[in-house]
Amino acid sequence: MVKAGFRGGVHPDDRKSATAGLPVTRAGVPDRIVIPMSQHLGAPCEPSVAVGDRVERGRIVGDIRAMVSAPVHSPVNGTVTAIVDVLLAGGTRSAAVEIEPDAEQDFESWLPVTETETMELACAAGLVGMGGAAFPTRVKLRPPADMPISCVILNGCECEPFLTCDHRVMLEKAEAVVGGGRKIAEIVGAKRVVIGVEDNKPDAIAALREHAGGDVEVLALATRYPQGAEKQLILAALGKEVPHGKLPAATGALVHNVGTAAALWEAYQLKKPLMERVVTVSGAVARPGNYLTLVGTPISALLETAGGVTEEQVRVIAGGPMTGAALGSLDVPVVKGTSGVVVLRMSESAPAVDGDQPCIRCGRCRDACPMYLLPYELGTQANVRLWDGCERLHALDCIECGCCAYACPTRRPLVQLIRGSKAALMARGAKL
Numbered sequence: 001m002v003k004a005g006f007r008g009g010v011h012p013d014d015r016k017s018a019t020a021g022l023p024v025t026r027a028g029v030p031d032r033i034v035i036p037m038s039q040h041l042g043a044p045c046e047p048s049v050a051v052g053d054r055v056e057r058g059r060i061v062g063d064i065r066a067m068v069s070a071p072v073h074s075p076v077n078g079t080v081t082a083i084v085d086v087l088l089a090g091g092t093r094s095a096a097v098e099i100e101p102d103a104e105q106d107f108e109s110w111l112p113v114t115e116t117e118t119m120e121l122a123c124a125a126g127l128v129g130m131g132g133a134a135f136p137t138r139v140k141l142r143p144p145a146d147m148p149i150s151c152v153i154l155n156g157c158e159c160e161p162f163l164t165c166d167h168r169v170m171l172e173k174a175e176a177v178v179g180g181g182r183k184i185a186e187i188v189g190a191k192r193v194v195i196g197v198e199d200n201k202p203d204a205i206a207a208l209r210e211h212a213g214g215d216v217e218v219l220a221l222a223t224r225y226p227q228g229a230e231k232q233l234i235l236a237a238l239g240k241e242v243p244h245g246k247l248p249a250a251t252g253a254l255v256h257n258v259g260t261a262a263a264l265w266e267a268y269q270l271k272k273p274l275m276e277r278v279v280t281v282s283g284a285v286a287r288p289g290n291y292l293t294l295v296g297t298p299i300s301a302l303l304e305t306a307g308g309v310t311e312e313q314v315r316v317i318a319g320g321p322m323t324g325a326a327l328g329s330l331d332v333p334v335v336k337g338t339s340g341v342v343v344l345r346m347s348e349s350a351p352a353v354d355g356d357q358p359c360i361r362c363g364r365c366r367d368a369c370p371m372y373l374l375p376y377e378l379g380t381q382a383n384v385r386l387w388d389g390c391e392r393l394h395a396l397d398c399i400e401c402g403c404c405a406y407a408c409p410t411r412r413p414l415v416q417l418i419r420g421s422k423a424a425l426m427a428r429g430a431k432l
């Protein structure tokens with residue numbers, strides 16, 4: 001049975017057929033690996049190596065200084081050549097450890113994670129949410145004491161167009177996904193695990209069901225963007241709305257990405273730290289694919305693995321086209337949260353427009369908004385910096401899914417405007 005989802009949303013052309021059927025293959029080893037100290041929400045790491053140090057695959061090269069953080073590891077055997085300042089996909093900068101890899105690499109071995117207690121192991125292995133938000137997994141495994149977790153939901157929706165990395169992980173590592181889900185449930189004391197997968201991935205649903213059963217249910221969900229947004233997924237899977245201003249844990253649910261569950265299982269079973277991940281490279285490239293990519297690989301090198309860009313005028317996006325970041329430089333490195341690199345032809349990419357673009361009051365943005373907001377009104381207030389009005393219109397509830405902008409016939413930059421209002425509200429003390 002396919003569960004109906006949530007109110008609103010859109011149906012963009014999913015463009016997944018170029019890579020959905022392609023098994024994961026390993027990307028090339030670049031000339032230099034650049035490992036940012038900030039790959040997660042929370043405090044950046046501190047470099048724990050110096051220029052000239054030899055490092056082994058799996059060695060920690062950036063250690064944590066705070067509870068909300070996650071260490072970073074070298075994905076190669078090599079030599080530290082510099083501590084640099086690097087631009088990240090979102091436009092921020094971070095200190096980074098630059099490593100020159102040895103000519104020969106053994107990808108089957110690594111320095112094992114030594115922790116044995118599962119929650120500490122999640123930290124030592126550097127686990128973070130791999131669906132994009134990159135929240136440190138150890139912290140997420142400790143929900144507030146007054147919010148008991150009854151159900152772990154694994155997010156296998158992958159509703160963003162082009163991206164198929166989670167799809168391939170569910171197919172090729174179904175046992176690890178299910179095993180990781182059970183382990184998370186054991187840690188947080190949940191009685192059941194629900195794996196939500198959009199019904200456009202029937203092969204992944206079948207693969208997961210071979211290992212599910214008992215306390216683990218695989219739920220086929222309607223294919224509609226943003227089915228994989230946390231609040232929409234909880235509503236679709238459990239029929240519960242996250243109360244305004246509350247954590248998702250208030251519903252008794254804890255959501256993790258399927259890739260994170262598989263990484264937790266590998267950390268637990270194989271003592272393997274998170275130092276590589278599957279990245280979908282698609283769009284205007286010669287060899288689209290799902291590439292197992294070393295963290296720290298420059299996007300330019302990953303595009304070379306994919307045979308290079310095939311068009312002159314393109315926009316390169318880190319992540320999917322609905323919520324990803326357009327890159328100003330191809331030097332930015334792949335990080336733990338990089339799910340895809342999508343090369344859009346300029347003709348496929350929305351033209352840049354300013355906030356004064358007219359609103360014809362068609363209401364399509366309101367109908368598309370899965371958070372019951374009034375995007376046209378929010379955009380108007382934000383454009384003239386009326387932050388009190390934005391607050392009254394619940395700008396902070398916006399999940400930046402992009403449905404409103406996608407639906408808008410006059411291409412008003414609604415998400416940019418609302419994102420700006422959220423930043424202004426938070427700067428004056430409002431909390432998400």
Ligand code: SF4
Pocket residue numbers: 368369370371372373374375397398399400401402403404405414415418
């Ligand atoms: S207002 Fe926010 S939540 Fe609503 S559709 Fe636009 S981006 Fe999505």
Ligand code: SF4
Pocket residue numbers: 358359360361362363364365366375376379404407408409410411412
């Ligand atoms: S979709 Fe665009 S034009 Fe239509 S009401 Fe919303 S902002 Fe205005």
